[in-house]
Amino acid sequence: MSRLFSVDLGGSSVRVGHGTISGGLDKVSSQMVGRHGDGCDHELVEPRQVLDFVASAIDGFGVEGTAAGFSFPGLLDAEGRVEKAPNLSPEWQGLEIAGELSNRTGLPVAVGNDARVAALGEFAFGGLVDAQRRSCTTMVYIGLGTGVGGGVVVNGELLTGPGVGGSARFGAAGEIGHVVIDPEGEPCLCGGRGCVETVAGGAALVGAARQLRDLGAAPHLSRLLEERDDPDSGFGVELIARAARAGDHALVELLDRAASALGILAANLMHILAPDFIVLGGGISALEERLVSPMWRIVRERVHMVPLDALTIATSALEDRAGLLGGLVLAGTATVNTENIES
Numbered sequence: 001m002s003r004l005f006s007v008d009l010g011g012s013s014v015r016v017g018h019g020t021i022s023g024g025l026d027k028v029s030s031q032m033v034g035r036h037g038d039g040c041d042h043e044l045v046e047p048r049q050v051l052d053f054v055a056s057a058i059d060g061f062g063v064e065g066t067a068a069g070f071s072f073p074g075l076l077d078a079e080g081r082v083e084k085a086p087n088l089s090p091e092w093q094g095l096e097i098a099g100e101l102s103n104r105t106g107l108p109v110a111v112g113n114d115a116r117v118a119a120l121g122e123f124a125f126g127g128l129v130d131a132q133r134r135s136c137t138t139m140v141y142i143g144l145g146t147g148v149g150g151g152v153v154v155n156g157e158l159l160t161g162p163g164v165g166g167s168a169r170f171g172a173a174g175e176i177g178h179v180v181i182d183p184e185g186e187p188c189l190c191g192g193r194g195c196v197e198t199v200a201g202g203a204a205l206v207g208a209a210r211q212l213r214d215l216g217a218a219p220h221l222s223r224l225l226e227e228r229d230d231p232d233s234g235f236g237v238e239l240i241a242r243a244a245r246a247g248d249h250a251l252v253e254l255l256d257r258a259a260s261a262l263g264i265l266a267a268n269l270m271h272i273l274a275p276d277f278i279v280l281g282g283g284i285s286a287l288e289e290r291l292v293s294p295m296w297r298i299v300r301e302r303v304h305m306v307p308l309d310a311l312t313i314a315t316s317a318l319e320d321r322a323g324l325l326g327g328l329v330l331a332g333t334a335t336v337n338t339e340n341i342e343s
């Protein structure tokens, strides 16, 4: 089994690993990634610095590898160039990552949207037990981060959308965070309205929780924030879940609303794809109890045309490793294209 390299770039760090598709990751190096205006000059900011770090990490492993897979937090255009990456510095715009990294490493490189790559990792390494994995053909990955990303695997293959074939990139299929669940809902960053992301995305949840705290409707959240060293710094859904558990009813309702949106999304997905496995990723295991049961309740209430006996709904067992593991799978597809990429 050939050794592969995997890169997972996020808004605040980049991780590089090596491993095999049969055995998973063997070693991982990481480095913080800064953003322009954050005043963190010791960290990697420019794309050139990030790619140089990735190349030196790959070199530093001291192992022979055949290809690299790159999980990128943004949208890539039809040529594999960066089209949109709101969490990174603007210099990434228009960059052809696979070629840039290929030039530095001499390796074939495949690049994909982070949620799509995480779906690959989840399908190959995730929470299904072996018997389920053998029979699972169709999986939907719902990545709950700042927004809501997604990836769909049908008959064992990642659904990529049109315009992909033999090239080191993925298409646009799988943007399930922008499925509309409320036509009259809140405006979404995508330009639409009432998308799943506007109710279940981390930024939407934190924004709503902040408002409730400011209104005095979330006293436990206020207390938890005051107990921290830096009460004014940002917080995430984990803290909202803790405050909800402690008794903030307004936050319980907020999370119930997110769970309902995800339940309706799951019911819609059942009617279109009849997946065996719907998995919630993005390091949100703190929310498992608040999301999975309500999702099942809604799916049972609303899905009558499609059998549910093969369906598993779960939170990811891979925590923050789905992207790196998916990168190994993605790298496996890059080896096929060696001639294309090196020429």
Ligand SMILES: [Zn+2]
Residues within 6 Å of the ligand: 177, 178, 188, 189, 190, 191, 192, 193, 195, 197
């Ligand atoms: Zn949207």
